[in-house]
Amino acid sequence: MSAAGAKRRGPRRDGVQAKEAILAAAREQFAEQGFEGATMRAIAAAAGVDVALVSYYFGSKSGLFVESLRLPVNPAVAIDTLLAEGTEDLGRRLLTRILQVWDEPATGAPLVSMLRSVSSQPDLMRGFLETELISRLERAIGGPDAELRAAAVVTQALGLIFARYVLRVEPVASAAPEELVALIGPTLQRYLDGV
Amino acid sequence: MSAAGAKRRGPRRDGVQAKEAILAAAREQFAEQGFEGATMRAIAAAAGVDVALVSYYFGSKSGLFVESLRLPVNPAVAIDTLLAEGTEDLGRRLLTRILQVWDEPATGAPLVSMLRSVSSQPDLMRGFLETELISRLERAIGGPDAELRAAAVVTQALGLIFARYVLRVEPVASAAPEELVALIGPTLQRYLDGV
DNA sequence: GTCTATATATGGATAGAC
DNA sequence: GTCTATCCATATATAGAC
Numbered sequence: 001m002s003a004a005g006a007k008r009r010g011p012r013r014d015g016v017q018a019k020e021a022i023l024a025a026a027r028e029q030f031a032e033q034g035f036e037g038a039t040m041r042a043i044a045a046a047a048g049v050d051v052a053l054v055s056y057y058f059g060s061k062s063g064l065f066v067e068s069l070r071l072p073v074n075p076a077v078a079i080d081t082l083l084a085e086g087t088e089d090l091g092r093r094l095l096t097r098i099l100q101v102w103d104e105p106a107t108g109a110p111l112v113s114m115l116r117s118v119s120s121q122p123d124l125m126r127g128f129l130e131t132e133l134i135s136r137l138e139r140a141i142g143g144p145d146a147e148l149r150a151a152a153v154v155t156q157a158l159g160l161i162f163a164r165y166v167l168r169v170e171p172v173a174s175a176a177p178e179e180l181v182a183l184i185g186p187t188l189q190r191y192l193d194g195v
Numbered sequence: 196m197s198a199a200g201a202k203r204r205g206p207r208r209d210g211v212q213a214k215e216a217i218l219a220a221a222r223e224q225f226a227e228q229g230f231e232g233a234t235m236r237a238i239a240a241a242a243g244v245d246v247a248l249v250s251y252y253f254g255s256k257s258g259l260f261v262e263s264l265r266l267p268v269n270p271a272v273a274i275d276t277l278l279a280e281g282t283e284d285l286g287r288r289l290l291t292r293i294l295q296v297w298d299e300p301a302t303g304a305p306l307v308s309m310l311r312s313v314s315s316q317p318d319l320m321r322g323f324l325e326t327e328l329i330s331r332l333e334r335a336i337g338g339p340d341a342e343l344r345a346a347a348v349v350t351q352a353l354g355l356i357f358a359r360y361v362l363r364v365e366p367v368a369s370a371a372p373e374e375l376v377a378l379i380g381p382t383l384q385r386y387l388d389g390v
Numbered sequence: 391g392t393c394t395a396t397a398t399a400t401g402g403a404t405a406g407a408c
Numbered sequence: 409g410t411c412t413a414t415c416c417a418t419a420t421a422t423a424g425a426c
Contacts, residue, residue: 157354162353171346
């Protein structure tokens, strides 16, 4: 039926849904290559679809990543939302939001299981942190050493999350969110401000 | 107790070295029960030796832990050494020491591989962090919320270590130690001081 | 009810006998 | 090198005071 040369258009007839095929290919590519190493073109090719379809279904590479891991929230989008509300008091607001998402079982549980498996897939998280979180924060805060300061924010948040939700170290694990915000929020703010 | 009443003394005659037997038992117990859950009495019993021998060979539970994981340094001892030099500028000194140990391949490599496997053994690290690091820092700094502030120090250090040595996130992974000390040292100091 | 005191158990560390 | 005995710190339980 399909003409030789040009790709055919219209719905696939092999019974495989394109969206599912892309997700399957993405999981494989992300696992093998890490977030940065995997390319949308390679994923599309492996799924047997056109690259444009990936953007059509998932909006962005980070959106595809989030859905491929079945994560409940997209950290990149969450950061953009916070930044859109201005940079004032960003440290506390950022931390408050982080604790909200991770404390809520419905959203936190998948994140914890994702983080648990990170040690075996360091490339995956490194790429995501670098290109989706650190560079986003860097652009927003500016100033000298913006990249290093943005990365410092990530180290503090990562360490808190790891201690509270994965290791469950006391008294961090059962501290009230407000206590943690009061103690650690200013740290994030200091990194953001560049003191 | 042995059936005859008193335990026998003198060297073992079963050819198994007591030290090795203790190490083997310790690895098993630590893995199953975590650091806090494992008891020196249980380890000694499993090894078929008296409890006192464990202290004799390894000095302390944390010493046994360190040797059972073949770690190059004992963090608890390292902290005590730093504290013995006073609490002045402790944040920077602590961070400087951490970076020295982890940056040096001979000492850092075993630590990294240990940290990689932590996700599958959260009890192990939780117990060690709580009873060997956080409580030590807590006693040294005192003041209100000393325990939470000590724990905050651990979250920042842990996040930095995880980002720099396990995930190798840039620009944290290739930043100069002095840069990191200048940026993050004050954070540790703030937690220690209680602001 | 909450708070304090004392009892009891557990577990780590040390000194000294053998 | 190995074991006995003991000490000390911590955690849990119970009883009585207020």
